[in-house]
Amino acid sequence: MGFTENDMAAKKNLIVIGNGMVGHKFLELMIAQKATEHWNLVTFCEEPRVAYDRVNLSGFFSGKTAADLSLVEPGLYQEHGIHILIGDKAVRIDRMKKLVHSSNGGSVPYDKIILATGSYPFVPPIQGKDAQGTFVYRTIEDLEEMAQYAKQSKVGVVVGGGLLGLECAKALQSMGLETHVVEFAPRLMPMQLDDAGGQILRAKIEALGVSVHTSKSTTEIVSKEGKVSKMLFADGSELATDMIVFSAGIRPRDELARACRLEVGERGGMVIDEYCQTSDPDIYAIGECALYNKRIYGLVAPGYTMAAVAADNLCAPQTSKFMGADMSTKLKLLGVDVASFGDAFAQTPGSKEIAITDAVQGIYKKLVLNGSGNRLLGGMLVGDASDYGNLLQLVQNDIALPPHPEDLLLPPREGKPAAGMGVENLPDNAQICSCNNVSKGQICRAIQENSFTDIATVKKCTKAGTGCGGCVPLVTDLLKAEMKKAGLEVKNHLCEHFAYARQELYALVRTYRIMTFDDLLHQHGHGLGCEICKPAVASILASAWNEYVLEPVHAGLQDTNDAFLANIQKDGTYSVIPRIPGGEITPEKLIVLGEVARDFGLYTKITGGQRIDLLGARVDQLPYIWERLVDAGFESGHAYGKALRTVKSCVGNTWCRFGVQDSTALAIELEMRYRGLRAPHKLKSAVSGCTRECAEAQSKDFGVIATEKGWNLYVCGNGGIKPQHGVLLAEDIDKETLIKCIDRFLMFYIRTANRLERTATWLNKLEGGIDFLKQVVLDDCLGICTELEQEMEYQVSTYGCEWKATIEDPEKLQRFRHFINSSQPDPNLMHVEERGQKRPAYEHEKSVLGRSS
Amino acid sequence: MTQALPTHKASQWVTVCSVEAIHPNMGVCALVEGKQVALFRLGQETEVFAISNYDPFSRAFVLSRGLVGDRKGTPKVASPIYKQNFCLATGKCLDDENVSIPTFPTRIVEGQVQVGIDKIESQL
Ligand code: SRM
Ligand SMILES: Cc1cc2nc3c(=O)[nH]c(=O)nc-3n(C[C@H](O)[C@H](O)[C@H](O)COP(=O)(O)OP(=O)(O)OC[C@H]3O[C@@H](n4cnc5c(N)ncnc54)[C@H](O)[C@@H]3O)c2cc1C
Numbered sequence: 001m002g003f004t005e006n007d008m009a010a011k012k013n014l015i016v017i018g019n020g021m022v023g024h025k026f027l028e029l030m031i032a033q034k035a036t037e038h039w040n041l042v043t044f045c046e047e048p049r050v051a052y053d054r055v056n057l058s059g060f061f062s063g064k065t066a067a068d069l070s071l072v073e074p075g076l077y078q079e080h081g082i083h084i085l086i087g088d089k090a091v092r093i094d095r096m097k098k099l100v101h102s103s104n105g106g107s108v109p110y111d112k113i114i115l116a117t118g119s120y121p122f123v124p125p126i127q128g129k130d131a132q133g134t135f136v137y138r139t140i141e142d143l144e145e146m147a148q149y150a151k152q153s154k155v156g157v158v159v160g161g162g163l164l165g166l167e168c169a170k171a172l173q174s175m176g177l178e179t180h181v182v183e184f185a186p187r188l189m190p191m192q193l194d195d196a197g198g199q200i201l202r203a204k205i206e207a208l209g210v211s212v213h214t215s216k217s218t219t220e221i222v223s224k225e226g227k228v229s230k231m232l233f234a235d236g237s238e239l240a241t242d243m244i245v246f247s248a249g250i251r252p253r254d255e256l257a258r259a260c261r262l263e264v265g266e267r268g269g270m271v272i273d274e275y276c277q278t279s280d281p282d283i284y285a286i287g288e289c290a291l292y293n294k295r296i297y298g299l300v301a302p303g304y305t306m307a308a309v310a311a312d313n314l315c316a317p318q319t320s321k322f323m324g325a326d327m328s329t330k331l332k333l334l335g336v337d338v339a340s341f342g343d344a345f346a347q348t349p350g351s352k353e354i355a356i357t358d359a360v361q362g363i364y365k366k367l368v369l370n371g372s373g374n375r376l377l378g379g380m381l382v383g384d385a386s387d388y389g390n391l392l393q394l395v396q397n398d399i400a401l402p403p404h405p406e407d408l409l410l411p412p413r414e415g416k417p418a419a420g421m422g423v424e425n426l427p428d429n430a431q432i433c434s435c436n437n438v439s440k441g442q443i444c445r446a447i448q449e450n451s452f453t454d455i456a457t458v459k460k461c462t463k464a465g466t467g468c469g470g471c472v473p474l475v476t477d478l479l480k481a482e483m484k485k486a487g488l489e490v491k492n493h494l495c496e497h498f499a500y501a502r503q504e505l506y507a508l509v510r511t512y513r514i515m516t517f518d519d520l521l522h523q524h525g526h527g528l529g530c531e532i533c534k535p536a537v538a539s540i541l542a543s544a545w546n547e548y549v550l551e552p553v554h555a556g557l558q559d560t561n562d563a564f565l566a567n568i569q570k571d572g573t574y575s576v577i578p579r580i581p582g583g584e585i586t587p588e589k590l591i592v593l594g595e596v597a598r599d600f601g602l603y604t605k606i607t608g609g610q611r612i613d614l615l616g617a618r619v620d621q622l623p624y625i626w627e628r629l630v631d632a633g634f635e636s637g638h639a640y641g642k643a644l645r646t647v648k649s650c651v652g653n654t655w656c657r658f659g660v661q662d663s664t665a666l667a668i669e670l671e672m673r674y675r676g677l678r679a680p681h682k683l684k685s686a687v688s689g690c691t692r693e694c695a696e697a698q699s700k701d702f703g704v705i706a707t708e709k710g711w712n713l714y715v716c717g718n719g720g721i722k723p724q725h726g727v728l729l730a731e732d733i734d735k736e737t738l739i740k741c742i743d744r745f746l747m748f749y750i751r752t753a754n755r756l757e758r759t760a761t762w763l764n765k766l767e768g769g770i771d772f773l774k775q776v777v778l779d780d781c782l783g784i785c786t787e788l789e790q791e792m793e794y795q796v797s798t799y800g801c802e803w804k805a806t807i808e809d810p811e812k813l814q815r816f817r818h819f820i821n822s823s824q825p826d827p828n829l830m831h832v833e834e835r836g837q838k839r840p841a842y843e844h845e846k847s848v849l850g851r852s853s
Numbered sequence: 854m855t856q857a858l859p860t861h862k863a864s865q866w867v868t869v870c871s872v873e874a875i876h877p878n879m880g881v882c883a884l885v886e887g888k889q890v891a892l893f894r895l896g897q898e899t900e901v902f903a904i905s906n907y908d909p910f911s912r913a914f915v916l917s918r919g920l921v922g923d924r925k926g927t928p929k930v931a932s933p934i935y936k937q938n939f940c941l942a943t944g945k946c947l948d949d950e951n952v953s954i955p956t957f958p959t960r961i962v963e964g965q966v967q968v969g970i971d972k973i974e975s976q977l
């Protein structure tokens with residue numbers, strides 16, 4: 001074994017048996033607490049590889065490799081002196097001599113043991129269960145075997161219609177098998193759903209082509225020449241199949257514990273106390289093998305909590321406790337949302353239920369309320385689980401419900417936030433930032449005590465919002481609420497350099513005809529500026545005066561994307577996206593793109609915006625690439641700018657048998673009209689040739705749908721982070737009116753929106769909403785329409801391709817090099833080949849490829 | 854990481870470019886004895902700040918392409934990838950106290966920018 005006597009004498013020995021998800025988490029936590037200074041860590045790993053992400057195991061069938069699934073950063077264990085015995089199983093614990101014996105015949109002395117042995121899939125004792133063609137679903141090897149066998153199979157059956165069973169069904173289906181699910185209970189997911197929910201789920205799963213058989217008890221598996229051929233059921237029916245996957249529950253792996261007579265539960269599992277200690281205080285158990293309060297937790301989050309408790313207690317005894325865990329779950333099964341949380345089966349005495357079933361949309365939602373109907377205890381959601389997070393907050397924080405709790409089941413009414421869900425309703429202990437575990441109370445206190453008035457300092461002080469960033473809107477709302485309470489004016493200042501909102505700066509620029517950032521800063525701001533105000537002002541100047549963005553006075557204001565007229569990628573290379581108006585492209589131009597990509601070694605992909613992305617261009621290659629593209633008649637696609645992106649189209653009536661207008665021609669016309677238009681945020685558009693809406697115009701900032709009589713204009717739609725359908729602004733209008741309306745709409749948005757506010761968010765905040773917008777754009781209630789149209793006309797007539805201007809100016813080209821004093825490219829860029837193209841090397845690959853840093 | 858103070862002591866100076874080659878408020882990257890050094894000028898000043906070009910957050914060599922400015926008077930650059938800010942004078946990350954990057958002394962001799970290199974033995 002790879003450690004010396006010396007190591008062992010100096011420190012105490014801690015043996016972790018099992019290197020699964022929880023065992024690995026435990027080691028990570030010990031490393032984080034620097035416990036490796038006091039403990040010699042040894043871990044037995046029965047599987048042929050280090051810990052991997054079992055939760056996402058099914059990703060294996062959608063192309064993930066074992067390496068992708070690995071949880072262990074290469075070199076981590078070695079770096080911290082952890083001895084991992086891969087492929088070696090612990091076979092016996094000798095509690096008298098304090099030794100662990102392994103399958104290799106060796107033994108390791110211990111001071112403490114952590115059992116993290118997980119569980120194994122339960123296979124019901126059915127006659128014939130061992131025939132060739134039967135499988136379980138737990139390890140990468142299981143999946144490899146399944147995939148191999150599936151190649152010679154046509155039909156597959158999953159025994160068990162629970163969480164995991166349905167996941168298996170998806171895997172079988174994705175391998176092209178005719179798929180069946182056989183469930184003993186009368187419904188699918190019997191542990192999480194009631195009959196009504198189970199029924200909706202069943203309909204959805206069947207609609208996906210999976211056959212569901214409930215209330216079926218398998219009595220025998222019949223095989224032919226040693227291979228599975230059919231299943232017989234108690235009701236006399238049978239089902240022919242080539243393979244069977246058992247997914248009928250899990251059982252804790254407690255064989256080591258039983259043999260050394262630790263206390264185990266009636267149905268298995270090592271009994272642990274709140275410190276995760278078993279009946280022998282020197283032996284801990286964590287994860288799926290541990291039984292706490294008569295319960296096995298078959299989810300990874302409670303296992304992680306146990307890992308943290310065990311690690312804490314080893315470092316400082318009795319410092320933290322495991323108190324049980326929430327078994328709420330949310331998952332996406334075969335594309336169907338399912339969630340169940342809290343007391344989903346209304347087991348609390350006196351509790352009441354409210355439920356809605358929408359068999360057409362396939363949605364079932366049930367809430368369980370307390371007797372007086374003012375607290376949420378739990379619920380289940382099928383078909384639409386988007387409210388899961390909010391509802392769970394209501395349960396966990398025991399929040400008083402609004403007078404009509406049924407509103408919680410309905411979508412929010414236009415313009416209003418969903419019932420009872422604002423931050424102000426959350427209690428102080430509500431967790432706001434889950435990445436860093438920061439509560440509402442902690443954030444509010446930090447704001448009060450330090451009189452914070454900007455989000456950056458709140459983030460820095462509390463760490464909230466510094467992980468995934470998903471909670472930043474909530475933190476911002478808390479800051480605004482606290483400032484209001486303190487009697488402070490909630491300012492909409494752009495940043496510390498300008499005491500103005502974006503809209504005010506836009507007005508100043510236009511009124512005083514300010515042409516440069518420096519002038520605006522000297523007259524109306526102070527300091528040197530920053531990464532917030534510089535790009536915002538650059539955008540305002542462009543929307544107002546449309547000067548070339550790389551003019552010396554503007555160049556230093558541009559975010560790196562605008563500064564190099566390309567999108568920066570994670571390794572510092574750029575992507576090249578030429579404009580392909582309306583998505584229409586000639587074969588000649590397609591060939592040019594292919595040739596350029598080939599000649600410069602670029603990764604090529606069709607984007608979600610109906611055009612082509614060439615990725616991995618070094619900064620010094622950009623001008624040469626664009627020289628070729630401009631020559632072939634391409635121009636900048638402004639994928640890098642807060643500007644018009646694409647106007648997507650469908651083929652329309654020129655080809656499509658249902659089309660009523662030429663949607664492609666209109667899309668091209670609109671894209672050419674608004675190309676290069678800088679705005680507070682990016683702008684997207686689409687035109688569909690009929691109501692079938694193949695171009696998805698209703699999810700765009702402005703979208704057009706053809707009608708028999710003309711065009712319908714929708715505005716303020718959004719895909720992305722928070723999708724929202726566009727609203728109808730004008731109906732059955734002709735093309736000229738349509739363009740007028742869009743001109744006015746866009747210019748009004750540019751005048752009045754905040755920095756980085758898409759049209760959907762802008763409309764949600766616009767006082768008077770869509771009615772007011774209609775009055776401005778259609779009835780000219782503010783008397784500004786002529787101005788707006790003129791401003792747009794100016795933009796259209798002053799358009800120029802930024803890339804053309806750049807490659808024609810030798811001075812500008814100077815900037816397109818990595819080093820000022822060498823013509824060498826960035827020596828640290830590294831690529832790997834995948835599916836016939838290159839991609840940036842991951843960090844662990846770089847060390848293999850030999851990067852210096 | 855070791856961190857250099859912006860003093861003008863250095864055992865050896867390497868000439869990299871003319872002052873004019875660094876446009877005010879825009880960075881450039883210089884290759885100095887095999888190391889990537891990002892150079893910046895703020896406002897119309899001729900003083901040149903030099904920091905490592907390596908962004909520890911994205912692990913890419915890109916800081917010379919960040920936007921410069923100040924936070925409450927502290928001169929800084931924002932990484933173009935995930936926008937963390939670094940003080941140009943000390944190399945300290947202004948958004949994460951635990952992170953800082955190397956800085957290098959600079960001087961201007963006859964209109965040429967020179968970077969001091971005895972501080973360059975640090976990793977980057
Ligand atoms: C390349 C592309 C993905 C692809 O491979 O298909 C893409 C790539 C990026 N998208 Fe996207 N988006 C792409 C289509 C979309 C679409 C689909 C569409 O446009 O129809 C959407 C949803 C529609 C929408 O925006 O409403 C989309 C919603 C987003 C969002 C979320 C916006 C929102 O309002 O919620 C962001 C983040 C942002 O802008 O703040 C984003 C941001 C980004 C950024 C800029 C992220 C970044 O900062 O690095 C990516 C860089 C582009 C690059 O490096 O070239 N991308 N992105 C697509 C380029 C389309 C094009 O031809 O220009
Ligand atoms: C397909 C699938 C999907 C899942 N989806 C979800 C989900 O969406 N959400 C969720 O929360 N959970 C999910 N789970 C459950 C989750 O994976 C488990 O809760 C988690 O892996 C438990 O971690 P563990 O470390 O306790 O056990 P494991 O990850 O099973 O690790 C135990 C390890 O110990 C090893 N071992 C056992 N005995 C010995 C011995 N004597 N010597 C050496 N090594 C030994 C085993 O080989 C194994 O590698 C899913 C599980 C599967 C299989």
Ligand code: SF4
Pocket residue numbers: 650651652653656657658659660663688689690691692693694695
């Ligand atoms: S929307 Fe669909 S059906 Fe209508 S014209 Fe376009 S492609 Fe044809």
Ligand code: FES
Pocket residue numbers: 432433434435436464465466467468469470471472
């Ligand atoms: S939830 Fe706060 S940063 Fe991720």
